Amino acid sequence: MAGSSVAGERLRRRSRRKSGPIRACGALRLGRVTEDRTSDAAPADPPPLGGHHPERDAVAARADGFVAELRDWLRIPSISADPAHHGDVGRSADWLAEALRRDGWPTVEVWADGPALPAVYACWPAADPAAPTVLVYGHHDVQPADPLDAWHHPPFEPTVLGDELHGRGASDDKGQVAMHLLGVRAHLAATGAGAPAVTIKLLVEGEEETGSPNLKSLLADHTDELDCELIVFTDTPLFHRDAPTVCTGQRGVIAAEVVFSGGEIDVHSGRVGGGVPNPATALARLVAALHDEHGRVRLPGFYADVRPPTDAERASYAALPFDEAAWLADTAGGARATVGEAGWTTLERVWVRPTAEVNGLHAGYTGPGVKTIVPADATAKLSFRLVPDQRPELIGAALREFVAEHTPHGILAEVRLRGDGVPPYAVDVEHPANRAVQEALADAFDQPIRFSRTGGSGPAALLHAALGVPIVYFGATLPDDRIHAPNERVVLPVLLRGAEAAAGLWRRLASRTERGQ
Ligand SMILES: [Zn+2]
Numbered sequence: 001m002a003g004s005s006v007a008g009e010r011l012r013r014r015s016r017r018k019s020g021p022i023r024a025c026g027a028l029r030l031g032r033v034t035e036d037r038t039s040d041a042a043p044a045d046p047p048p049l050g051g052h053h054p055e056r057d058a059v060a061a062r063a064d065g066f067v068a069e070l071r072d073w074l075r076i077p078s079i080s081a082d083p084a085h086h087g088d089v090g091r092s093a094d095w096l097a098e099a100l101r102r103d104g105w106p107t108v109e110v111w112a113d114g115p116a117l118p119a120v121y122a123c124w125p126a127a128d129p130a131a132p133t134v135l136v137y138g139h140h141d142v143q144p145a146d147p148l149d150a151w152h153h154p155p156f157e158p159t160v161l162g163d164e165l166h167g168r169g170a171s172d173d174k175g176q177v178a179m180h181l182l183g184v185r186a187h188l189a190a191t192g193a194g195a196p197a198v199t200i201k202l203l204v205e206g207e208e209e210t211g212s213p214n215l216k217s218l219l220a221d222h223t224d225e226l227d228c229e230l231i232v233f234t235d236t237p238l239f240h241r242d243a244p245t246v247c248t249g250q251r252g253v254i255a256a257e258v259v260f261s262g263g264e265i266d267v268h269s270g271r272v273g274g275g276v277p278n279p280a281t282a283l284a285r286l287v288a289a290l291h292d293e294h295g296r297v298r299l300p301g302f303y304a305d306v307r308p309p310t311d312a313e314r315a316s317y318a319a320l321p322f323d324e325a326a327w328l329a330d331t332a333g334g335a336r337a338t339v340g341e342a343g344w345t346t347l348e349r350v351w352v353r354p355t356a357e358v359n360g361l362h363a364g365y366t367g368p369g370v371k372t373i374v375p376a377d378a379t380a381k382l383s384f385r386l387v388p389d390q391r392p393e394l395i396g397a398a399l400r401e402f403v404a405e406h407t408p409h410g411i412l413a414e415v416r417l418r419g420d421g422v423p424p425y426a427v428d429v430e431h432p433a434n435r436a437v438q439e440a441l442a443d444a445f446d447q448p449i450r451f452s453r454t455g456g457s458g459p460a461a462l463l464h465a466a467l468g469v470p471i472v473y474f475g476a477t478l479p480d481d482r483i484h485a486p487n488e489r490v491v492l493p494v495l496l497r498g499a500e501a502a503a504g505l506w507r508r509l510a511s512r513t514e515r516g517q
Helices: 004-010 054-074 083-103 174-191 215-221 279-288 311-319 324-329 346-351 392-405 432-445 460-467 492-512
Strands: 107-111 119-124 133-139 159-161 164-166 199-205 230-233 245-250 252-261 355-363 377-386 412-422 450-454 471-473 489-491
Touching: 054 083, 054 164, 054 174, 054 492, 083 107, 083 119, 083 174, 083 199, 133 174, 174 199, 174 492, 215 460, 230 460, 245 432, 245 471, 252 279, 252 392, 279 355, 279 377, 311 346, 311 450, 346 450, 377 392, 392 412, 432 471, 432 492, 460 471, 489 492
Parallel strands: 133 199, 133 230, 230 471, 245 450
Antiparallel strands: 107 119, 119 199, 159 164, 164 489, 252 377, 252 412, 355 377
């Protein structure tokens, strides 16, 4: 469902243009990390400035100003989760709107009416009225910065350290939104045109970090302004700085609490224990029954709608330089082994396979010392990561069925779903717009671009459902940017290559897409 059918209707497929070898001059040169609290100078990034790379030249000429500007934006603590910072979310939106106006975007609006925190909308029509319209999605709100004492530099005093810019939002997502601003500047400079090759619209929301609670109504209120042929979703990373990839999907998620209740109150484990059901024991059995011995989830019908990755995608994942030991130590927080569903690699398990996880378990007395009771109730917090074409509401129903089957005599069960969940989304990797992204990244990073996905979730499926057009992912940050964590950073040479790729993308999309049918 996601993407491909609409893509077929609305975007003309063309045979792939690319021929001949992609220049393979290798990885970006990335300097040592050294402290520099004050410099706005972008680190040296010295690939050849040949005449055949006008977008690269245009990015390089604007890099220092870009870093200074991004630091300015990052000083605004636009934390959407904290009502005390909602004024800052508004200031952040105003800052972005001003930057867009300075750049000459003909339409710039801050959408601040309605319940949503301020979002920024902008539009720059193509000179050619027949050119397609592309909507770039991103967000300008950031995660809270706690714990503050874990930051080496204050989170809202953005600091250049060698080739990295540290600060909350540097990677997620202000850095990537700013990358698009620079990309448009470079596109115009490289083409010498006064307007972009496609009509570019921007929607930069202010509530992504709290789960985009009002995005659906925002999209419904502005369907005319947001009308487009394609969405460029910019909130995902590359696989690795030496192995840039195009992301082609995000998992969905649905979370729930399961509560098992026995009696009305905790009771004496000596006088009563052994004579009544223990909710904690019963819940432990339910949790243990969630997976079979092959690591497969046992909810009824759980895999019925799962769309497997294509052979090309699996081959692409297998070719990525995946360092399992490093992944365990860093990304997996020091986990001591990889486990999971039999028949799939670790990357596949976290990208293209659905999961059930226990996020929390609580029952009875957990304070110091001993308290001999049979607890009155027990609670498990569960979440399920979903892949196309699973639907959160069907998985929620399957969970209710599974819990009913595993509720023993004498226990009352309650299943509380947390909201409607987030549907998964995946791109048709052969879609011409996805190929355009792949080629733009290949040109900017001077190497072939494979596919990756991300195991996390985001509002891509919501955007797709609301606007009825396909989505491609376009990002130039890294998985180890410590987003949502202390010392968030963005690697500036990578982000600048991303801006170069963004500049090249508009040129490519103009020749691939067609307005209307
Ligand atoms: Zn984000």
